[in-house]
Amino acid sequence: MTGPIYTPLVESLPSTVPFVGPETQERERGREFTARIGANESVFGPSPKAIEAMTRAAAEIWKYGDPENHDLRHALAAHHGVKPENITVGEGIDGMFGYLNRMLVEPGVTVATSLGAYPTFNFHVAGYGGRLVTAPYVDDREDPESLIALAKAEGARLIYFANPDNPMGGFWEAAAMKRMIESVPDGALLCLDEAYIDFAPEGAALEIDPDDTRVIRFRTFSKAHGMAGARVAYAIAAAPLVTAFDKVRNHFGVNRVAQAGALAALADREWLAEVKRRVAEARARISKIAEANGLTTLPSATNFVAIDCGGDGAFAKAVLDGLIARDIFVRMPFVAPQNRCIRVSAGRPADLDAFEAALPGALADARAG
Template identity: 50%
Template structure:
C-alpha cells in the first residue's frame, strides 16, 4: 500500500528544526543543565499575581478559552491606544509568523530577511515554498538600507525586520524604523517583530499608531512578562489586514490559562518595570564579566547579551565548554555573527554559574 504523500513543497524540504530545545539536549547527553540561559526566556518568572491567577483558574481548564480572545484584546487595545479590531492574538510570535506566511506567501514568492536573523521565520517561509533573499548585517545590526534596496530590486511579497534584534541584541531607534517602513514598496508586506520591545531603551519602538496597509507588528508575553511556556503573543496593524488572521487561525489555539495569565500580566505594570530593571542590571553584570575576560560584549536592548569571542572557532569551543559545565547557552550560526555566543540573563543563582563558566571558558580557550 502506498502511504499518503505530503504536498510537493513539504516533500522537498529537509527535516529542519529551527532550535534544538534544552530538554532535547538533556535527553541526548543524559546530563541536566544547571542554568538555563540559552532560550531568551525570562528567568525572573512571571508576576506573583499571574501565578496566583493561574492557580485560581486551574479548575476551569475543562472549558475552552474564549475563541475571540476578547478580554485580552480589549486590554491590549487600551494598552496600545488602538482599536480592538486592530489586534489579533496567537500562540506566540512563532505561531503568528506561521499564520502570516500562510496568508501571504505562495510557492516562488520572494521574501527578504537578514542573514542570521530569527530562523523560525525562515522555517515558515520554507513551508510555503517561497524564496528567501538574505541581506548581511552591517556592524552587527540589521541593515535597514540594504533591506529596503533588496525589496526594490525585484517584486517582493514580504520583508522581515526584528527590532530589537535576535540574535545580536542590537537595535534601531524609532525614527530609523519609521523611515524604513515608509521606504518599503507598498506592495511588500512588512513584518516588524518587536518581541524585545519592553526591554529596549525609550525611543526604540515607534508609537503603536504607526500603521499602514502593508505593516503588521508583533509583540509577545514570552520575554519581559515571563510567560514563554504559555505561548501567547499578539499582532496589530490596520484592521483590514489583521482581520485576515481570522480566516485561518486556530480559534481555540490560545488556551484559557494563557489568555487569563496574559491579561493579569499586562495589568501588573509595577512587576514588568521591576523585571526590566533587573534585566538591565544583569546585562551590565555580563558585560563587565566579558570585559574582564578580554571579550567584547555587544550593546543589547534585549534580555540577552551577545559576546564576541573573536572567531567562530573560539566561539564554538567556548560554547562547548559552557555546555560541558551545565550552562545552556547558544550562538549565532552564520558567518560573521558566529564569532559570538549568546547568553540570556536571569536570576542571580543562574547568573553566578554562567559568569563563572564564562570566565573559566575564556581562560581555557585561547584566542586563535
C-alpha cells in the same frame, strides 16, 4: 500500501527543528543545566499576579478558551490606544509567523530578511515555498536601508525585521523605523518583530499607526512578561489584515489559562518595571564578566548580551561547547561574522555566578583547541 501522498512542497521539506530545546540537550547529556540562559527566557518569571490568575483558572481548564480572545484583545487595544479590530492574538509569535507566511507566501513569492536573523521565520517561509533573499547585517545590526533596497530589487512581498534585534541585541531609534516603514515598497508588508521592545530604551518606542497597511507588528508575552511556556502573542495591524488571520488561524488555539495569565501580566506594570530593572542589572553583570575575561560585549536593548569571543565562529563554538559541558545553557548566532559571539540571556545572580565560574575554563579549553 504506499502510504500517504504528500504535496510536492511538503515532500521537498526537511523534517527539521528550528531550535534544539535545552531539555533535549539535558536528555542527551544525562544531566540538567545549572543555568538556563540560552533561550532569552525571562528567568525572573511572570508577574505573581499572572501566576495567581493561572492558578485560579486551572480548575476551569475543562472549558475551551474564548476563540475571540475577547478580554485580552480589548485590554491590549486599550493599552496600545488602538481598536480591538487592530489586534489579533495567537499561539506565540512562532505560530503567528506561520499564519502570516501562509497568507502571503507560496511558490514564486519572494521574502526578504537579514542573513542570520530569526530562523523560525525562515522555517515558515520555506514551509510555504517562498524564495528567501537576505541582506547582511551592517555593524552587527539588521540594516533597514539595504534590506529595503534588496526587497525592492527582488520584488519581495514580505520583509522581516526585528527591533530590537535577536541574536545581536541592537536596536534602531523610532525615527529610523519610521523611515523604514515609509520606504516599504508598494505591495509589500513589513513584518516587524518587536518581541524584545520592552527592554529597549525609550527612544525605540515607535508610535503606532494601526491603519498603516505597510506594517504588522508582533509582540509577545514570552519575553518581558515571562510567559514563554504559555504561548500567547499578538499582532497589531490594519483591520483588514487582522480579519484575514481569521481565515487561517486555529480559532480555539490559545490556551484558556494562558489568556487569563496574559491579562493579569499586562495589568501588572510594576512587575514589568522590576523585570526591566533586573534585566539591566544582569546585562551589566554579563558585560563585567566578559571584560574580566578579556572579552568585549555588544550594546543590548534586549534581555540578552552578545559576547564577542574575539575569534572566528569555530572559536566561539568551542567556547559555547565548553560552557555547555560546564552545565551552562547558552546559544550563539548562526552566521559569520556574528557567529564570533555567544549569546547570554539575563540571568538571576545565581545563574550568572555559575556562568562567571564556567567562562574562564571554557575559554581556556577553546584556546587550547
